[in-house]
Amino acid sequence: MTGSDVRYSPLIDRIHSDGADGWEVHAKAMAAVARGEEAIVLSVGDPDFDTPAPIVEHAVVALRAGDTHYSNIPGREHVRAAVAETMAAQTGLDLSSRNVIISAGTQGALLGASLCLLGAGDEVISLDPMYLTYEATLCVGGATMVRIGQPASTGFRPDVAAIGAAITKRTRAIAITTPNNPTGVVMTRGELDGIAALAMAHNLWVIADEVYGGLVFDGEHVSIASLPGMAERTVTVSSLSKSHAMTGWRIGWAVGPETLIDHMDALQLNVNYGVPGFIQEAAREALLTCDAESEAMRTTYRRRRDLAVDILSAAPGLSVLVPEAGMYVLADVSSLADSSRAFANDLFDATNVSVLDAGAFGEAAQGWVRIGFMTSDEELAEGCRRIVNFVNGL
Numbered sequence: 001m002t003g004s005d006v007r008y009s010p011l012i013d014r015i016h017s018d019g020a021d022g023w024e025v026h027a028k029a030m031a032a033v034a035r036g037e038e039a040i041v042l043s044v045g046d047p048d049f050d051t052p053a054p055i056v057e058h059a060v061v062a063l064r065a066g067d068t069h070y071s072n073i074p075g076r077e078h079v080r081a082a083v084a085e086t087m088a089a090q091t092g093l094d095l096s097s098r099n100v101i102i103s104a105g106t107q108g109a110l111l112g113a114s115l116c117l118l119g120a121g122d123e124v125i126s127l128d129p130m131y132l133t134y135e136a137t138l139c140v141g142g143a144t145m146v147r148i149g150q151p152a153s154t155g156f157r158p159d160v161a162a163i164g165a166a167i168t169k170r171t172r173a174i175a176i177t178t179p180n181n182p183t184g185v186v187m188t189r190g191e192l193d194g195i196a197a198l199a200m201a202h203n204l205w206v207i208a209d210e211v212y213g214g215l216v217f218d219g220e221h222v223s224i225a226s227l228p229g230m231a232e233r234t235v236t237v238s239s240l241s242k243s244h245a246m247t248g249w250r251i252g253w254a255v256g257p258e259t260l261i262d263h264m265d266a267l268q269l270n271v272n273y274g275v276p277g278f279i280q281e282a283a284r285e286a287l288l289t290c291d292a293e294s295e296a297m298r299t300t301y302r303r304r305r306d307l308a309v310d311i312l313s314a315a316p317g318l319s320v321l322v323p324e325a326g327m328y329v330l331a332d333v334s335s336l337a338d339s340s341r342a343f344a345n346d347l348f349d350a351t352n353v354s355v356l357d358a359g360a361f362g363e364a365a366q367g368w369v370r371i372g373f374m375t376s377d378e379e380l381a382e383g384c385r386r387i388v389n390f391v392n393g394l
C-alpha cells in the first residue's frame with residue numbers, strides 16, 4: 001500500500017536529508033553481522049561499553065518502585081538541578097533548574113532549540129563538516145542552512161572570518177559542535193571568542209552541541225556559554241549518550257535562558273510529554289556518582305585513539321588527523337580512490353571492515369573516511385591493519 005494519492009505536509013521535504021546515504025556501508029556491515037559473517041564494524045557511533053551498573057540499578061529500582069507514570073514535562077526539579085550543578089561546576093556560570101530542560105537525547109534538545117529559535121526566512125550558519133542530522137533538524141521549521149567549511153587544509157578548524165562574512169540580515173543563529181563529530185576538533189578559547197564576538201555584534205543565538213565534551217584528550221573543553229555576555233544568547237545541548245554509554249536511554253538536555261527553556265517546555269508538551277521518570281532518575285545517578293566510570297571510558301578511548309593512529313600512520317598515502325576528542329579518527333583517502341564513498345565500499349568488499357564516508361558529513365570532509373574506535377583494542381588493531389594492507393595493495 002503506497003497511499004499514492006494522499007498528500008503530506010511541506011516539512012516532509014525538509015526532514016529527508018542526504019546525510020542518511022552515508023550509512024549504506026554501515027548497513028551492509030550490520031547485515032553481514034546479522035547473517036553470521038565475520039565483519040569489523042568501525043562505522044558505528046555507539047559506545048561498545050555497557051551503561052555502568054549503578055545507573056542501570058537505579059533505573060531498575062525506580063521501575064520496581066512504580067516510577068512508571070507520567071513525569072513532569074521539562075524534567076524533574078532535582079534532575080534539572082543536577083544538570084545545572086554539573087554545568088555550573090564546569091563553566092562557572094550561575095545556573096538553576098530553570099535554565100534546564102530534560103530532553104530525549106541531544107537530538108531532542110537540538111530539535112526543540114531549532115523549532116523555538118529558527119523559522120521560515122531565517123538563516124542558520126553551520127560549520128561543515130557536521131553531524132548528519134543537523135540539516136534536517138535545523139531547517140525543519142523553514143530556516144535555510146548556510147554551510148561554512150572548516151577546511152581540511154587547516155585541520156578542520158573553524159574559520160571565524162568566513163563565518164563573519166556569511167552573516168546577513170536574515171542570520172538568526174550560529175550552530176557549533178565542540179568537540180566535533182566527525183573531525184574530533186576541540187575549538188580553542190580563541191576560536192570561541194571570535195564566534196562569540198560575532199554573535200554579540202549581530203545579536204545572534206549560538207546553538208552549541210557539546211555531546212562529546214566529556215571525551216576530550218588534548219586541550220580543554222570550553223563552553224561558549226561561559227564566555228562573557230554569551231549565556232543569554234547560547235543554548236547548550238548535550239547528553240549522557242557518549243560520556244556514560246547511554247545512547248539507548250534517550251536522555252539529554254538543553255541549558256539556556258529561562259524564557260527559551262519555557263518555550264521548549266511548551267513544545268515538549270506536544271512532542272513527547274517529557275522523558276520517563278525512571279530514566280531521569282538513572283541519569284541523575286550518572287551525573288552525581290559516575291564520574292569514575294565515565295573517566296575510565298575516556299581513558300580507554302584515548303588509548304584506542306593512539307592505537308589506531310599508530311597503526312594507520314604506517315600506510316603511505318593515508319594521512320590521518322589525530323583527533324583531540326571523541327570516538328573517531330579521520331583518514332584522508334583522496335589520493336587512493338575516486339571518492340571516499342567508493343573507498344569505503346571497496347574497503348568493505350575487500351576486507352570486511354566498515355568505515356564511514358566522512359563526505360556524508362559535509363563537502364569539507366569529501367575524500368576522508370571516519371574510523372570509529374567503539375570496539376575492543378584487538379578488533380580495532382586488526383581492523384586498522386586490514387585497512388593498511390588494503391591501502392598498500394592499491
Ligand SMILES: Cc1ncc(COP(=O)(O)O)c(C=O)c1O
Pocket residue numbers: 045104105106107108131177180181209211238239240241247251252
Ligand atoms: C554531534 C552529535 N550531536 C548529537 C548526537 C546525538 O546524540 P544523542 O544520543 O544525545 O541524541 C550525536 C550522535 O552521534 C552527535 O555525534
